[in-house]
Amino acid sequence: MNSFDKSISISDSSPAGSGNLPKRQVLVIILTLMLAQMMAAIEGTVVSTALPTIIGDLGRRDLYTWVFTSYFIASTSTTPLWGKLSDLWGRKSLYQAAILIFMAGSVLAGVSSGMTMLIVFRAIQGLGAGGLFTLSMAILADVLSPRERGRYQGYMGGIFALATILGPLAGGLLVDYAHWRWVFFMVLPLGAISLVMSVTHLELAFTRREARVDYTGAGLLLVWVIAIILAMELGGDSWDWVSAPSIGLLAAGVGGVALFVAQQRRATEAILPPRLFRLRLFNFSCAIQFISGAAMLSAGIFGPLFLQVVTDVNATRSGLLLVPMMLGMLLTSVSAGQVLTRTGRYKAVPIFGAVVLTLGVWMMSTLSAESSTLTAMAFLFTMGCGVGAIMQVLLVAVQNIVPHDDLGAATSASNFFRSLGQTFGSAVMGVMFTARLDHYLPRLVPGGDQLDIEALIAVPTQVHAIESAAVRNGIVESFASAIADVYWWGIPVTALAVILAALVPEYRLREKAAIGN
Numbered sequence: 001m002n003s004f005d006k007s008i009s010i011s012d013s014s015p016a017g018s019g020n021l022p023k024r025q026v027l028v029i030i031l032t033l034m035l036a037q038m039m040a041a042i043e044g045t046v047v048s049t050a051l052p053t054i055i056g057d058l059g060r061r062d063l064y065t066w067v068f069t070s071y072f073i074a075s076t077s078t079t080p081l082w083g084k085l086s087d088l089w090g091r092k093s094l095y096q097a098a099i100l101i102f103m104a105g106s107v108l109a110g111v112s113s114g115m116t117m118l119i120v121f122r123a124i125q126g127l128g129a130g131g132l133f134t135l136s137m138a139i140l141a142d143v144l145s146p147r148e149r150g151r152y153q154g155y156m157g158g159i160f161a162l163a164t165i166l167g168p169l170a171g172g173l174l175v176d177y178a179h180w181r182w183v184f185f186m187v188l189p190l191g192a193i194s195l196v197m198s199v200t201h202l203e204l205a206f207t208r209r210e211a212r213v214d215y216t217g218a219g220l221l222l223v224w225v226i227a228i229i230l231a232m233e234l235g236g237d238s239w240d241w242v243s244a245p246s247i248g249l250l251a252a253g254v255g256g257v258a259l260f261v262a263q264q265r266r267a268t269e270a271i272l273p274p275r276l277f278r279l280r281l282f283n284f285s286c287a288i289q290f291i292s293g294a295a296m297l298s299a300g301i302f303g304p305l306f307l308q309v310v311t312d313v314n315a316t317r318s319g320l321l322l323v324p325m326m327l328g329m330l331l332t333s334v335s336a337g338q339v340l341t342r343t344g345r346y347k348a349v350p351i352f353g354a355v356v357l358t359l360g361v362w363m364m365s366t367l368s369a370e371s372s373t374l375t376a377m378a379f380l381f382t383m384g385c386g387v388g389a390i391m392q393v394l395l396v397a398v399q400n401i402v403p404h405d406d407l408g409a410a411t412s413a414s415n416f417f418r419s420l421g422q423t424f425g426s427a428v429m430g431v432m433f434t435a436r437l438d439h440y441l442p443r444l445v446p447g448g449d450q451l452d453i454e455a456l457i458a459v460p461t462q463v464h465a466i467e468s469a470a471v472r473n474g475i476v477e478s479f480a481s482a483i484a485d486v487y488w489w490g491i492p493v494t495a496l497a498v499i500l501a502a503l504v505p506e507y508r509l510r511e512k513a514a515i516g517n
Contacts, residue, residue, distance in 0.1 A: 026143050028201045030152055033136040034159050035194040036099055039187040040129040041160045043106065044071065045167030047122075050183045053175045060115035069233050070119045074126030075133070076419040077225040081218055082131040083412025084271045086138055087405055088211055092202050095135045096195060102128025103191040110184035134412040137395060141407055142204055146400040147344050147509040150393070154337020157392040161330040161384075165323050214267040217260060221271055224256025225420075232427035241431070272413060273406055281401055281507075282410065284500045285394040286417040288350060291497040292390045293418035294425025295357055298490065299325055299383050301426060302364075302433070302483050303376065309479040311373040312464050324377045328384025332356075336389045340396060340509070347506040349393045354501045357386025358494040365487035369477040390497075391418070400509055429486050436482035444481075445474030 047054075047067060055061050086094050105124030112118040136156065140149060174182045231249035239245045264270040276282050300322065307313040307321055336349045360383030367376060395414045402410040446468075463479075466472040 025201055025203075028197060029143055030140065030155075032194050032197040032202060033139060034156065035190045035197070036095075036102075036132050037136050037156060038159050038163050039190040039194070040102060040132045041163030042167045042170065042187055043102075043125060043184070044129065045164050046171040046183050046186075049168045049171035050175045050180045053180050054118070055115070057180065058112070058115045058118065063115045063119060065233070066119045067115075067122055069229075070123040071126035071129070072233075072419075072423075073226055073229050074123040075130040076229060076416065076423070077222050078127055078130040079134050079416045079419065080221060080271050080409070080412045082134045083138065083408035083410075084269070085213070086135055086408035088213065088269060090204065091135050091139050091142065091408065092198065092204050094131060095139060095202070096198055098128045098131030098135060099191050099195045099198070100128075102132060103188055103195075104128075106184045106188060106191075110181045134408070134415055137415075138408045138411040139202070139204070141399045141411065145509075145511045146396050147341060147511050149396055149399070150337040150340025150346075150509075152337065153392040153396055154334045154340075157333030157337070157388060158330045161326045161333060161388065165326045168320065211269045214263070214269055214271055217263045217267050217271045220256055220260040220263055224253045224260055227256060228253035229423050232423045235427065271409070273409055276402065276406060276410055276413065279401060280503075281505050282398055282413075284504045285398050286413060288354065288390060288394060288497050288500050288504075289414055289418040290421035290424075291493055291500075292353075292357065292387050293421030294429075295361065295383065295490065295494060296387045297422040297425050298429055298486070299364075299380055301429070302486060303380050306367060306371075306376055306480065306483050307373060309463050310367075310369055310371065310476055311376065313373060321373065321377055322380065324381040325384035328381040328386075329388035332385045332388035333392055336393045340393060344509045345506065346393050346397050346509065347501075347504055350390050350501040350504065351498065353386045353389025353393070354494065354497040355386075356389065357383060358491060358498055360384075360386055361487050361490045361494045365484050365491060367480055367484045367487075369473070369480040371480070386494075390501075394504075396509070397504070397507075401507055429490075432489060433482050433486050436485045437478055440478035440481050441475070444478050445471055 051064065051067060054067075055064060082094065082098065102125055105121050105126075105128055108121035109118055109125060112121055137153070140152060140156065144152060170186065171183050174180065174186065227249045231246055231253060235241045235246045235249075264272055264274055303322055303325065313321065332353065336353070339349055340346050360379060363379040363382055367379070395411065398410050398414060399407060463472060463475050466475070
């Protein structure tokens with residue numbers, strides 16, 4: 001008997017006799033979740049096109065990257081905490097708190113009078129975003145059965161992709177026709193509507209568990225995640241990789257991980273329960289999410305860089321040319337959800353996604369100085385299709401087999417490992433790219449060993465202002481070759497995702513919601 005034919009006793013810990021909520025109420029709840037997720041997803045990308053104007057107004061160009069880093073650190077490091085606390089205290093009040101925190105951060109960011117203030121308030125936004133992304137998916141799992149959930153989870157993934165497209169567009173329009181401060185204010189109506197609807201319609205039956213929160217584990221989690229993200233985000237940029245800050249942060253991160261794991265084994269209510277890691281599907285899912293997170297971020301970094309340097313597209317247009325990748329994610333995320341709901345089967349979908357992702361990575365490895373903008377967009381579309389087919393389907397599969405008491409923790413773990421994949425992926429690929437660029441420039445550019453590589457990467461559009469055709473063409477070819485090499489080394493990594501997806505066990509999707517009216 002294969003695993004699909006087996007019933008999953010571990011998932012039968014839902015409250016006995018719970019029935020489904022009325023369909024109208026479920027639809028209103030889904031709309032509530034979508035509005036909040038749209039708010040957080042837009043703010044994750046909207047700043048990219050507005051930031052040059054913001055810096056021109058507030059100054060401190062040296063703090064440029066911290067506007068993004070502070071948001072990412074806060075959202076990633078707190079994601080597991082939101083999930084675990086929702087298992088202990090219930091999700092409704094925490095969800096509403098996340099909305100309020102995010103809205104407060106948005107208002108404060110919009111009235112910032114300096115870059116330091118903006119960075120701090122972006123971190124507050126990130127704190128709220130960590131809760132919104134995790135709790136939205138957990139609440140959806142509360143009110144819909146895994147089989148029904150496939151369709152709507154796909155829509156939620158589509159909302160994320162759509163918001164990623166709209167964010168930069170909205171940012172550019174607001175900067176051009178209003179003021180950069182509206183970049184932060186514009187999402188407030190979405191949050192306000194979602195908050196009101198959560199008060200009036202989000203009724204979740206829940207019995208608060210009288211258990212002691214693992215504050216020690218929470219503290220250790222924050223320490224090692226923040227240390228590793230800082231090391232990965234700032235290493236090779238703010239300081240050398242082989243330097244006291246990098247080594248110190250990495251040592252703190254590794255030590256923090258060891259202490260955190262030991263604490264989780266002792267804790268009664270662990271932040272990331274060790275019992276989850278005894279589930280083969282959970283382990284494979286987290287590993288695949290890690291890889292897909294790295295791949296998705298690579299497209300967001302090297303796609304625009306290739307378009308700016310090789311095809312001579314300006315920064316704004318290069319961001320817009322990522323739309324095909326997001327459309328690919330939107331297409332397969334929604335389609336994969338429909339497949340889940342109609343068939344009750346999920347294993348073939350992440351296999352398909354991993355294969356398509358690997359194909360897209362291989363395509364990117366064939367890019368050259370002669371490649372056109374359309375070619376690069378088609379390759380990015382392929383990568384987007386692969387990522388979209390992976391993310392939501394694996395989350396539903398994991399939620400299907402974990403006890404309801406661990407639903408929040410399992411959901412947050414999926415988001416957490418994808419974010420860690422983005423962190424490690426950006427650092428490793430950044431180092432590889434710089435090393436390969438350093439390899440090609442002296443060979444392809446007259447006097448290439450005298451060029452400032454960091455300056456070229458920081459302002460890639462300056463390449464086409466170089467008068468010497470030989471130097472300019474050599475730099476373009478060096479960039480194209482270095483980017484292709486990064487993706488060439490990525491092929492085995494995404495191929496590993498194919499193998500892991502093939503090993504994912506398949507269980508029958510439950511047709512009963514976790515909780516009812």
